[in-house]
Amino acid sequence: MTEWTREKRYQRYEEVDQQTIDILTDQVEKSKYRQTFHIQPKTGLLNDPNGLIYFNGVYYVSHQWFPLGPVHGLKYWYTYTSKDLIHFNAEGPSLKPDTRDDSHGVYSGSAFEYNGNLYYMYTANHRDDDWNRISTQHIAKVNHDGSVEKFPKAVISAPPEGYTQHFRDPKVFTKDGVFYAIIAAQNDLEQGRILQYYSTDIVNWELQGEIQTNLEAFGYMWECPDYFDLDGHDLMLFCPQGIEPSGEQFRNIYQSGYIMGQYDLNQLKMNHADFHELDYGFDFYAPQTFLDENGQRILIGWMGLPEINYPSDKDGWAHCLTIPRVLSVEEGNLKQRPIKALEQLRTNKETALGYANKFTRQLHPYDGKQYELIIDILENEATEIYFEVRTSKSQTTLITYNTRAKKVTLDRSESGKLPEHVDGATRSTYLDTPLSNLQIFIDTSSIEIFCNNGERVMTSRIFTDDDATGIKASTESGQVYLRFTKYDLKDDEG
Incomplete structure (x- = not known):
């Protein structure tokens, strides 16, 4: 069994010799647990889906990736493209931890279009000499040849006063020509929260404030926030950590769900009903949504959870993404259906x-x-x-x-x-x-x-x-x- 020291977890993929990569790749390919119609890691660990978008006739789907083993370590984005969300072309690593700010991982984020170009907004993770976390929010442009060009400095350089360095997972959306980013945060009382920023030029971002809900004490961190309007309802998705089980609810180590109601974008007030889980199985977390070519709201989640050891670990890999789901609100209830394109298989x-x-x-x-x-x-x-x-x-x-x-x-x-x-x-x-x-x-x-x-x-x-x-x-x-x-x-x- 490999002992995953800090040094091993933070090796750069590019600095590992090819023989080691080939041995790991061969080990993974021989695993009897490999999937056939799900996105899974080439090697190592897959987690959060990132940068989901339909842009210029192509779907872009990325995921968090630690290439060297089935553990959480130095994270990259690994990207796929598709014409139908069923057949995928592996484009390889897109965002890489190659600057000081993201020296300890390119963490989760989202994709958006601006002036006819594709951009990513993501969290950069850096650790100082005492291993203190420093989280900043960055933007990168995806060039026409597929290469990624990072902005020279962070667009949001620190969490606001009153919040810890648990400050990550920006989800960008637009309304009336304004760009908004909601970001997962933790306040100084160690309570999960969501912050909202706005920009008109995607370079200069200003804090609007904390989104107000009636969930005052609901876990110590809210990861992977998402917001959208659907069939006349506003939905806010997030993943609260630190929720105690209650009957048949909240039985996993961390939860993933949503609140639904009406959101006042300017007053930052979400009037909503109860928090509901998105999925009642064992292995679902960190979902992200986007619009497909027909304007349908599509959800893809991470089929896995943090801090769980899976049988496939011994084969050098862990986790996959769920099949894409179409979301709708019918008679006040959220429904999730597999995308129709799966019938092609x-x-x-x-x-x-x-x-x-x-x-x-x-x-x-x-x-x-x-x-x-x-x-x-x-x-x-x-x-x-x-x-x-x-x-x-x-x-x-x-x-x-x-x-x-x-x-x-x-x-x-x-x-x-x-x-x-x-x-x-x-x-x-x-x-x-x-x-x-x-x-x-x-x-x-x-x-x-x-x-x-x-x-x-x-x-x-x-x-x-x-x-x-x-x-x-x-x-x-x-x-x-x-x-x-x-x-x-x-x-x-x-």
């Missing part, structure tokens, strides 16, 4: 129609590990329904629906190897309406479950053996009439 359609009861019924003797499964519940007289995917004689990933409580539970206690430092092996969520539909995306080592056409989503990594390929359905008592539709998913161009 479908092959080998199979269907099954029939009853399931307390005697387990194998609906597909299926040999494979990457597929989309749509389950329609046509009639339900069961007290509980059990759906099993990636099953074998010794392993299974179990989805349970309790009819009376309208409760969906994901249980990965028998899904093979489990991540370390995770509290429990089940996650649950309550639906607003009775379960009528599940749309499930299975990749080699992940599952994404969309309940009731996007009413709730559950995202998790699973690390089953190669022979765990079955699909089953059964009930606790009573019977249920089901229609199963399954497609193999294959990205031939990925």
Whole structure:
């Protein structure tokens, strides 16, 4: 097991010899957990999605990247381009830690357009001799040849008085010709907050102040903020750290969610309802949104969490990005649906129609590990329904629906190897309406479950053996009439 000293964590990728890179790359490529239709790191660790934008007919998707191992170290941005958000071209490292201000990492940020050009705003991380953090906000221009040119100095050189150096993750948006940047912050009382800046020329940025919410004591840091208006509602996304579990809520080490209401951009006042989690699975964090070519609001998240050790770590890599989701607000509720373009990956359609009861019924003797499964519940007289995917004689990933409580539970206690430092092996969520539909995306080592056409989503990594390929359905008592539709998913161009 590699001992990740501070020196090793902060090696520059460019200074590592090619033989070491080749050995690591070969090790990663041989990993049995490698995904097929998700963005994953070439080597090392992937975390927050960054710089998401549709610009001049091309999608740009970047992610935080430590190239040398499955740990958090010296961060780069690794960038992909795409025409459809399904097939991606790896462009390689874009933003690199090559200045004094970002000597200890190019941290998260966003993309925006200005005067016909593409720009990034990001957090630069520097450590002094005593290892004190110094966070500054920078801008870089993406040239037409793909090269990145950083502005010569920080555009926001320090957090304002009353806030700590936990000051990062700028998300830029525009309104009425003015550029705004919301930035994650922590005040001197160690409470999470969001600050708002504005600019008319993207060089000179002025602080407007702290965004006012009714969440006064809600964690010690709010990471990865995002703001947008959608279907007549204003939404603010952020990731609070330090929230205690409450029933079925807030069961992960850190949370990711949103508040929805109306935002007064000038008065910095967000009138909103309760904070809601975006995803009720085990592995979802740091999402970012953007508009696609049709004006739809798209969300991509990090399928992982900090401070968790995953089974793929031993193979020299960790984490991936979620599939892109389309957001909408319908009857006052946020819905998340997989983008329609994923249908391009479908092959080998199979269907099954029939009853399931307390005697387990194998609906597909299926040999494979990457597929989309749509389950329609046509009639339900069961007290509980059990759906099993990636099953074998010794392993299974179990989805349970309790009819009376309208409760969906994901249980990965028998899904093979489990991540370390995770509290429990089940996650649950309550639906607003009775379960009528599940749309499930299975990749080699992940599952994404969309309940009731996007009413709730559950995202998790699973690390089953190669022979765990079955699909089953059964009930606790009573019977249920089901229609199963399954497609193999294959990205031939990925």
